[in-house]
Amino acid sequence: MAENEPILSEAQLDRFLASLRAGEVAPSANLQARVMKDFDNAWAERGLGPFSRLSRAIWPEVPIWQPAAALVASLSLGLAVGYVLPSMLLNQSGDTAFAFEVPGYFDLAEGS
Amino acid sequence: MxxxxxxxxxxxxxxxxxxxxxxxxxxxxxxxxxxxxxxxxxxxxxxxxxxxxxxxxxxxxxxxxxxxxxxxxxxxxxxxxxxxxxxxxRPARLDDTIPIPDPSPSPERIAAANAAGLAIAAAVQALPERQRAAVLLCTVEGCGNIEAAEILGISVEALESLLTRGRRTLRERLKAYRD
Structure with missing residues (x-):
């Protein structure tokens, strides 16, 4: 019965484990290249300013002009809307006045 | 240092x-x-x-x-x-998923097929992760106990306890391959 057998000796276990030492895995050329490419990228990233780093974090793996252009476009749109919308609302003030003339209560008996 | x-x-x-x-x-x-x-x-x-x-x-x-x-x-x-x-x-017990070679064949056959080598690798793989790390660092990678404890972020006593339990499990699992 396997359960009743004495267990392996410490010395033999050490011999078994020592046999594992020989099996070191050799890294592939592809892995080495990936690791060194990461070094280049990490180093290139260190030279970036705070805006570039932020844009990389929000919008990774694109040229820097894309997040910059998106930021400029959204700023322009925001400014344009902020400039045009108040004057449009002022021009329409006559049309919108009726909204304030609606009575603040309803008479349920009125329609019956 | x-x-x-x-x-x-x-x-x-x-x-x-x-x-x-x-x-x-x-x-x-x-x-x-x-x-x-x-x-x-x-x-x-x-x-x-x-x-x-x-x-x-x-x-x-x-x-x-x-x-x-x-x-x-x-x-x-x-x-x-x-x-x-x-x-x-996936939360599965490694002991159940990693096949350990059948310990029943005769020692001669095991030696011929180099099954002990496979068995030791599988048995180490099947250890709980902390015990596995302790055994690998100390016995295979050749780290001293102090260095291994530092790597694992535990005390030397805790490392020794992990090693003792890990080695005991390995000796038990590999008993079919004893001389």
Whole structure:
């Protein structure tokens, strides 16, 4: 019965484990290249300013002009809307006045 | 404590690619091997090795020589990455999923088929992750107890306890292969 057998000796276990030492895995050329490419990228990233780093974090793996252009476009749109919308609302003030003339209560008996 | 890698890490921190390449040549095989033994999967081990070195590149500028040896630090990063991956795996008992060769054949046949080699690798793989790391670091990677405890972030007493339990489990599982 396997359960009743004495267990392996410490010395033999050490011999078994020592046999594992020989099996070191050799890294592939592809892995080495990936690791060194990461070094280049990490180093290139260190030279970036705070805006570039932020844009990389929000919008990774694109040229820097894309997040910059998106930021400029959204700023322009925001400014344009902020400039045009108040004057449009002022021009329409006559049309919108009726909204304030609606009575603040309803008479349920009125329609019956 | 003299760290043979301290100068290379310092140079890597200032962008010296030749120093980085030397660190890779010196440590990538061992990092990859440790990850392979922890995870039992070459592709995942490669990802862990890449992740480990990416952390080295990112933090090398802030690395303080004297606090810990570079080798201790890189092993700790590797093991933490391995633990993360092991936690993300489907929660299954490794003992049930990793086939251990049938211990019933005769010793002669086992020796002829080199089954003991496979059995020891499978038995180590089947250990709980902390015990596996302790056994691999101390017995296979050749770390001293103090260094291994430092890598694992535990006391030497806790490491010894992990080693004792791990070795006891291995001796039990491999009893069919005794002389």
């Amino acid at each position: 003299i760290d043979p890698d301290a100068e290379l890490v310092r140079r890597t921190g200032v962008g010296d690619k030749a120093a980085a390449a030397q660190l890779v040549a010196r440590h990538l095989p061992r990092v990859l091997t440790l990850a392979r033994r922890m995870l039992g999967d070459t592709a995942e081990a490669e990802d862990v090795a890449q992740e480990t070195f990416l952390k080295v590149w990112t933090h090398s500028r802030r690395w303080q020589p004297g606090a810990a040896r570079f080798e201790t630090w890189i092993y700790r990063i590797t093991l933490n990455a391995c633990y993360d991956r092991l936690r993300k795996r």
